[in-house]
Amino acid sequence: MLILDLVVQEWKKSYRAQGFYKNLAVSLLLGFFTLYMAAILLFIGFSLNEILEKADNTLNPMELFNGAMLYIMLMGLIIRFAMQQLNTFNLPPYQVLPIKRSLLINFLLLKPLTNPINYFLLLVVVPFAIKSVVGYYSVGVALRFVLSFVFLIWFNSLTGAYIKRKYGSSLLSFLLIILAFAGIVALEYFKVFSLFNISKSFYGFIVLNPYGLLVALLMVAVAFMLNKWFFSQNFYPEKFNSKIKSDKTVTRDLSFLNRFGVIGELIGLELKLILRHKRTKSILYMSGFFLFYGLLFYTNKAYAHNSGMLFFVAMFMTGLLMLMFGQWIISWDSSHFDSLMTKNIPIRTYLNANYYLLLAFNVICFVLTTPYFFFGMKIVYMHLTAFIFNAGVNIFLLLFFATYNTRKLDLSKSSAMNYQGTTYKNFLIVLPLMFLPMIIVGVLTSLASIAVALWTLATLGALGILFRNQLITLCVNQFNRRKYIMAEGFREGE
Amino acid sequence: MIQVSNLQKAYNGVTVLNIPDMTIPQGESFGLVGNNGAGKTTFFRLILDLIEPTQGEVKIDDQLVMRNDAWKTSTGSFLDEGFLIDFLTTEEYFKFVGKLHNKTDGDIALFLDSMKDFFNDEILGSKKLIRDFSKGNQKKIGIAAALIGDPKILILDEPFTALDPSSQIRLKRFLTDLQTRFNMTMLISSHDLNHITEVCKRIVVLEKGNVVKDLQTGDDTLNELEAYFAV
Incomplete structure (x- = not known):
């Protein structure tokens, strides 16, 4: 059975990848996270009927759900566009073997459908179908309802892959899609055009009409044929790769960094590294979204008196880029670490460059989050303190503990759901960095006052900034101690 | 020595x-x-x-x-591709290494000119990233970069x-x-x-x-x- 061989070889590829076993701690952590998410989704699934019954509307829960179907489809496409990794089944070694090409393509297209992550939302849909649809309609309708959702997942997976293969994933196309989606939502809100009503009648037909499911299946078939057609046009890897590789080198002018000497050169190098790799670029985009994270907390009454939590958010907001990139600092140089170690760069200069880069990130984020000051003086004080603490304490913690990341980092893959090179150490470092200050603020606020808490952390941060040179020396010594272990780890590859 | x-x-x-x-x-x-x-x-x-x-x-x-x-x-050295910074273009890379040795842009241009024969017109002048060059050309780039600081x-x-x-x-x-x-x-x-x-x-x-x-x-x-x- 040829197809079985292919499946087995794909499976071997994943578990023979180096670091599959080494990363047990991370796998366990992710496992727990997955279970937690699953539990939440199940809970939503079981309570969705009650929630929708309370809605101020004459429609029954399934009609409401059907109205949301097309929105779910669009959201799914957007998320897939941003996050889904294209199946990286490596064609060339198989192309030269006597294997039918349609078999290869079918395998390439259909394999992603077996990924359980696609079916995560069924944890909501199935309980809802059992509790609500069976009650309002019948078992048969409930079954069709679930099936229509499965077809929607297939349609999305295939269409998402097609769009991504055909148009690549540039920031511009992503922004255009987001804008279009926002437009649809706005039209709905102002009652100009209702996708909800279209969705309700369309999916109402699919679920209730005996032949309705055929329409959904037809959609899947069309998406599948589109993909097949794309591959018939682009079977040769050279053509195909040039399609994916949409990133042309834009040599940005970073000459303003020249006046800072070697440190400026090194910072320029790191900026180019960020802009020219998929993984770092997607971290950058993601950070853009996270800038709005504060809105969730600062507007929420429940957190108004939880100073610890608020400070946690303040630190996250003002240190966003530092935290997102800082956990990879030094190890993102892994592929050219030998180069940096043998070129005329003193270690102190190298670490200083990284320090200034992180500091610049801090300043940028602090400035970008100043609009939050409209939420009151408390937020102003919190952000200021968080900024000083990040710049004086956390920055050095990151530099110091970065030397324990000895895994080579593959920057060519998108960062979403990408845990390559992640070890338990990445999670360990977050504890002193984020949770300790949060606890300090929480405890000091309840013992004394919020002012005492903030002043304490601000003083710590100021001391760190004051003793910058000594702390850098500490990091340099640590770096020199760990240098050989790092160099060896980075050479090993994954 | x-x-x-x-x-x-x-x-x-x-x-x-x-x-x-x-x-x-x-x-x-x-x-x-x-x-x-x-x-x-x-x-x-x-x-x-x-x-x-x-x-x-x-x-x-x-x-x-x-x-x-x-x-x-x-010391100038080139052992393997780990000695290159592969997401830079060749010009950027030579400039980077040159600056580490306090070379001016003129020095670097002069140096690259002296390497012209060795490069055989394949290395400079394209916006290609080093990672997209062939192994042989990557080697030439690495050797040249090792020499840039005299x-x-x-x-x-x-x-x-x-x-x-x-x-x-x-x-x-x-x-x-x-x-x-x-x-x-x-x-x-x-x-x-x-x-x-x-x-x-x-x-x-x-x-x-x-x-x-x-x-x-x-x-x-x-x-x-x-x-x-x-x-």
């Missing part, structure tokens, strides 16, 4: 390199040959302070290389592999030229006995981490080496 004393490197108790004593004087062209696993790259990595010796030390200009930055100003010591690991025949001949001529004009100290490893005996005045043969031959290149060095490696 380079002084090695009692140098040992062991992995899990297995000694992979053991050089009790060796001096490489200024201006010497030092060739290193040996089968795979003989310890050539390990030796170079120890000199470049990329791995920690189990025992012993390496000194460059009477200064220990370990955890020291001083030797980096006078090093007193040049360390190259198998510089002839992956180069096309013309480039191999050019590189040989180029290396000989560097020796005569700048009295540059060179450490070169190679699997090609012809090339190495042509370029180097001294040939050291490593086997399982030990120095088994240390020859001054003469008329029958090539024959001696061929006899040694014959199976």
Whole structure:
């Protein structure tokens, strides 16, 4: 059975990848996270009927759900566009073997459908179908309802892959899609055009009409044929790769960094590294979204008196880029670490460059989050303190503990759901960095006052900034101690 | 120039390199040959302070290389692709390395001009990233970058592999030229006995981490080496 061989070889590829076993701690952590998410989704699934019954509307829960179907489809496409990794089944070694090409393509297209992550939302849909649809309609309708959702997942997976293969994933196309989606939502809100009503009648037909499911299946078939057609046009890897590789080198002018000497050169190098790799670029985009994270907390009454939590958010907001990139600092140089170690760069200069880069990130984020000051003086004080603490304490913690990341980092893959090179150490470092200050603020606020808490952390941060040179020396010594272990780890590859 | 004393490197108790004593004087062209696993790259990595010796030390200009930055100003090296910064374009990369050695843009342009022959019009002037170049051209880029800071010591690991025949001949001529004009100290490893005996005045043969031959290149060095490696 040829197809079985292919499946087995794909499976071997994943578990023979180096670091599959080494990363047990991370796998366990992710496992727990997955279970937690699953539990939440199940809970939503079981309570969705009650929630929708309370809605101020004459429609029954399934009609409401059907109205949301097309929105779910669009959201799914957007998320897939941003996050889904294209199946990286490596064609060339198989192309030269006597294997039918349609078999290869079918395998390439259909394999992603077996990924359980696609079916995560069924944890909501199935309980809802059992509790609500069976009650309002019948078992048969409930079954069709679930099936229509499965077809929607297939349609999305295939269409998402097609769009991504055909148009690549540039920031511009992503922004255009987001804008279009926002437009649809706005039209709905102002009652100009209702996708909800279209969705309700369309999916109402699919679920209730005996032949309705055929329409959904037809959609899947069309998406599948589109993909097949794309591959018939682009079977040769050279053509195909040039399609994916949409990133042309834009040599940005970073000459303003020249006046800072070697440190400026090194910072320029790191900026180019960020802009020219998929993984770092997607971290950058993601950070853009996270800038709005504060809105969730600062507007929420429940957190108004939880100073610890608020400070946690303040630190996250003002240190966003530092935290997102800082956990990879030094190890993102892994592929050219030998180069940096043998070129005329003193270690102190190298670490200083990284320090200034992180500091610049801090300043940028602090400035970008100043609009939050409209939420009151408390937020102003919190952000200021968080900024000083990040710049004086956390920055050095990151530099110091970065030397324990000895895994080579593959920057060519998108960062979403990408845990390559992640070890338990990445999670360990977050504890002193984020949770300790949060606890300090929480405890000091309840013992004394919020002012005492903030002043304490601000003083710590100021001391760190004051003793910058000594702390850098500490990091340099640590770096020199760990240098050989790092160099060896980075050479090993994954 | 380079002084090695009692140098040992062991992995899990297995000694992979053991050089009790060796001096490489200024201006010497030092060739290193040996089968795979003989310890050539390990030796170079120890000199470049990329791995920690189990025992012993390496000194460059009477200064220990370990955890020291001083030797980096006078040493140029290229061992493998890890010595390149592959997401830069070639011009950006040369400029970056040049700036580390306090070169002005004019200096760098002059240097690149002198490499024109070696580059054979394939390296400069395209917006291609280094990672998109072929192995052979990446090697040329790495060798050129090692030379940009006017090093007193040049360390190259198998510089002839992956180069096309013309480039191999050019590189040989180029290396000989560097020796005569700048009295540059060179450490070169190679699997090609012809090339190495042509370029180097001294040939050291490593086997399982030990120095088994240390020859001054003469008329029958090539024959001696061929006899040694014959199976």
